[in-house]
Amino acid sequence: MLTLPYEEPDMTYEPRFGGDISEREDEEEEREDDNQQDENGLPRKRGPRRKKSTKGRQERVKVRRHEANARERSRMHGLNDALESLRKVVPCYSKTQKLSKIETLRLAKNYIWALSETLSAGKKPDLLGFVQTLCKGLSQPTTNLVAGCLQLNARSFLTDHNGEVTYPGSRAHYDNMYPYPGADLGTPPGQGCSTQDSAKPSYHSRHYSYGGQYYDYTSPEGGREGHLDGQISPPLNFSGIFSLKHDEPEEYGKSGHYGMRYSSVPGQGSLSSASMYRVSPEGRLHYDLHLRSAGQTYKAGTQSQEFDTGLIANGV
DNA sequence: TAGGCCATCTGGTCCT
DNA sequence: AGGACCAGATGGCCTA
Numbered sequence: 001m002l003t004l005p006y007e008e009p010d011m012t013y014e015p016r017f018g019g020d021i022s023e024r025e026d027e028e029e030e031r032e033d034d035n036q037q038d039e040n041g042l043p044r045k046r047g048p049r050r051k052k053s054t055k056g057r058q059e060r061v062k063v064r065r066h067e068a069n070a071r072e073r074s075r076m077h078g079l080n081d082a083l084e085s086l087r088k089v090v091p092c093y094s095k096t097q098k099l100s101k102i103e104t105l106r107l108a109k110n111y112i113w114a115l116s117e118t119l120s121a122g123k124k125p126d127l128l129g130f131v132q133t134l135c136k137g138l139s140q141p142t143t144n145l146v147a148g149c150l151q152l153n154a155r156s157f158l159t160d161h162n163g164e165v166t167y168p169g170s171r172a173h174y175d176n177m178y179p180y181p182g183a184d185l186g187t188p189p190g191q192g193c194s195t196q197d198s199a200k201p202s203y204h205s206r207h208y209s210y211g212g213q214y215y216d217y218t219s220p221e222g223g224r225e226g227h228l229d230g231q232i233s234p235p236l237n238f239s240g241i242f243s244l245k246h247d248e249p250e251e252y253g254k255s256g257h258y259g260m261r262y263s264s265v266p267g268q269g270s271l272s273s274a275s276m277y278r279v280s281p282e283g284r285l286h287y288d289l290h291l292r293s294a295g296q297t298y299k300a301g302t303q304s305q306e307f308d309t310g311l312i313a314n315g316v
Numbered sequence: 317t318a319g320g321c322c323a324t325c326t327g328g329t330c331c332t
Numbered sequence: 333a334g335g336a337c338c339a340g341a342t343g344g345c346c347t348a
Contacts, residue, residue: 064334069325071335076323100321 091134092142092149103142110134 083101087093090108099107114133118125135143 065326068327068335072326072337073324075336080323102321 092145094145097145099142099145103138106137107134107142107146110136110138 083104086108087099087104090099090104090111092099092107110133114125114130117133118130131146135146138146
């Protein structure tokens with residue numbers, strides 16, 4: 001929040017701007033400080049000489065304070081800009097429902113951790129585990145937001161009272177929770193936060209697949225995939241596109257960028273036997289892993305080149 | 317209305 | 333000396 005332009009704070013002194021204060025006056029006052037006794041007549045202590053406060057000095061102090069305030073504002077704006085950039089590359093970016101600073105940092109940390117785990121494991125990630133990692137330590141609203149992006153029921157992976165996620169740890173568990181994708185995925189796009197429990201999807205026709213099962217699901221908007229109300233980039237979307245980041249900030253196209261994308265768009269390429277997901281032909285879950293660093297692009301899932309993490313590499 | 321979040325000011329500390 | 337960085341204080345805005 002920006003407040004009104006800076007106004008002069010009340011000072012205990014009253015500097016006069018524009019006053020005719022000369023350096024000579026200060027020099028004279030500094031000479032006064034050379035006095036061997038303090039104001040109580042006691043011998044002057046060692047240490048930096050206390051300069052007598054004058055209007056000119058007060059004015060300069062005030063000006064410096066003013067400038068320091070401006071620098072501090074600028075510095076904080078830069079910090080906030082960086083934080084905004086971070087918001088755009090972590091899952092669940094929303095212009096209308098911005099993550100708080102602390103939640104952004106937590107989610108970013110979890111995101112990095114989850115991606116690292118995925119890479120080091122060298123096998124397909126368990127979605128539920130991935131999301132649980134993402135949501136670890138996050139507040140309930142943010143957890144709901146992530147759930148909304150994924151269109152999962154947050155209750156299924158909420159943390160316990162100790163702040164630890166309760167992780168069922170099995171695909172069977174997940175399948176039991178969601179025997180049918182519309183049954184309790186609950187949250188239609190755009191209602192991911194806090195309203196998901198009450199949302200009853202009755203509009204399923206889009207292809208949906210996970211864990212070898214194949215479903216059908218359609219967004220209430222009539223097919224605009226991944227559309228969330230105000231969420232211009234639902235990076236984690238479970239309703240046809242599972243995308244950890246599907247709009248890429250410009251700056252990350254220029255420099256290094258890590259991103260993952262899952263897509264079920266038919267005809268966008270199939271997976272090899274070593275692919276992350278294999279589903280029905282109509283709803284192939286396309287998995288991409290983009291690792292862009294120093295101008296290089298690593299893409300997994302569309303070609304049959306082995307990537308040393310176990311993923312399929314392309315363009316290496 | 318309380319609590320959360322935020323922007324800003326401010327003074328202290330450290331570094332160049 | 334001056335700038336960067338930091339943390340505490342303060343007050344405004346928003347939401348449950």
